[in-house]
Amino acid sequence: MPELPEVETVRRGLEQISVGQVFTGAEILLSKTLAAPGDADYFLGAIKGLKIQAWQRRGKYLLGILSDRSHLGVHLRMTGKFLWTTRDTALQKHTRVRLFFEGDRELRFVDTRTFGRMWWVPAGTAVETVITGLTRLGVEPLSPDFTVAYLRDRCKNRQRPMKTFLLDQAIIAGLGNIYADESLFKARILPTRKASNLKSKEIKLLHEAIIEILETSIAQGGTTFSDFVSTTGTNGNYGGMALTYGRTGEPCRMCGAPIERIKLGGRSTHFCSNCQV
Numbered sequence: 001m002p003e004l005p006e007v008e009t010v011r012r013g014l015e016q017i018s019v020g021q022v023f024t025g026a027e028i029l030l031s032k033t034l035a036a037p038g039d040a041d042y043f044l045g046a047i048k049g050l051k052i053q054a055w056q057r058r059g060k061y062l063l064g065i066l067s068d069r070s071h072l073g074v075h076l077r078m079t080g081k082f083l084w085t086t087r088d089t090a091l092q093k094h095t096r097v098r099l100f101f102e103g104d105r106e107l108r109f110v111d112t113r114t115f116g117r118m119w120w121v122p123a124g125t126a127v128e129t130v131i132t133g134l135t136r137l138g139v140e141p142l143s144p145d146f147t148v149a150y151l152r153d154r155c156k157n158r159q160r161p162m163k164t165f166l167l168d169q170a171i172i173a174g175l176g177n178i179y180a181d182e183s184l185f186k187a188r189i190l191p192t193r194k195a196s197n198l199k200s201k202e203i204k205l206l207h208e209a210i211i212e213i214l215e216t217s218i219a220q221g222g223t224t225f226s227d228f229v230s231t232t233g234t235n236g237n238y239g240g241m242a243l244t245y246g247r248t249g250e251p252c253r254m255c256g257a258p259i260e261r262i263k264l265g266g267r268s269t270h271f272c273s274n275c276q277v
């Protein structure tokens with residue numbers, strides 16, 4: 001599932017490819033992918049002639065800013081990905097939405113599992129009233145709002161295991177399974193530790209680790225885009241560098257002990273019981 005670094009990589013790709021492009025139309029192949037407006041014909045009429053001005057990211061949401069100040073929101077969920085192509089290119093299986101641009105260019109949304117969603121929010125309407133998931137997002141971990149004090153405050157009185165704590169989008173937006181495991185390893189904290197039991201020094205280390213892991217991963221995903229907007233749902237080139245994620249039984253990069261895996265809150269959790277306390 002794409003997490004913050006993957007979504008950020010897609011955002012950069014979209015920014016490189018589609019800013020300045022003018023919509024000529026669209027085709028919705030799976031109606032539930034377009035979550036709003038409910039009337040697809042209205043959407044098709046409304047976006048015609050609009051230009052894409054920028055792409056923003058909030059948590060795992062992508063937000064296209066269009067020339068009339070309307071917004072095109074996208075959540076890739078499990079398997080959503082974009083393909084930048086030409087209109088006459090044969091359709092991929094699982095193509096859900098086709099966005100057409102001048103010069104017969106096309107941005108195709110391909111989504112095997114069909115959990116991905118798109119929203120168009122007209123100008124003058126507050127984006128979060130339509131894309132309501134945005135109202136539940138916590139702080140952006142790469143913004144100045146994510147401070148040691150913020151993390152310390154959120155850890156206070158929370159009895160949840162750290163892994164579950166980090167996956168909570170209402171606390172930190174965009175962290176998922178991979179980067180929660182990686183950050184905890186880097187900060188040498190066991191995923192089973194209760195948030196309220198962390199020492200001040202550990203909170204500081206974790207804060208640093210989250211930022212460093214995300215920045216490293218974004219740097220690895222920062223490829224140049226030709227015709228493909230990278231989002232495989234995995235983690236770009238970061239995979240080969242992962243500290244614990246997906247490395248069950250393999251030697252810990254710090255101490256050589258085998259990486260262990262348990263289920264926490266229903267999610268696979270990877271750690272080194274020798275390095276993490």
Ligand SMILES: [Zn+2]
Nearest residue numbers: 252255272275
């Ligand atoms: Zn180790």
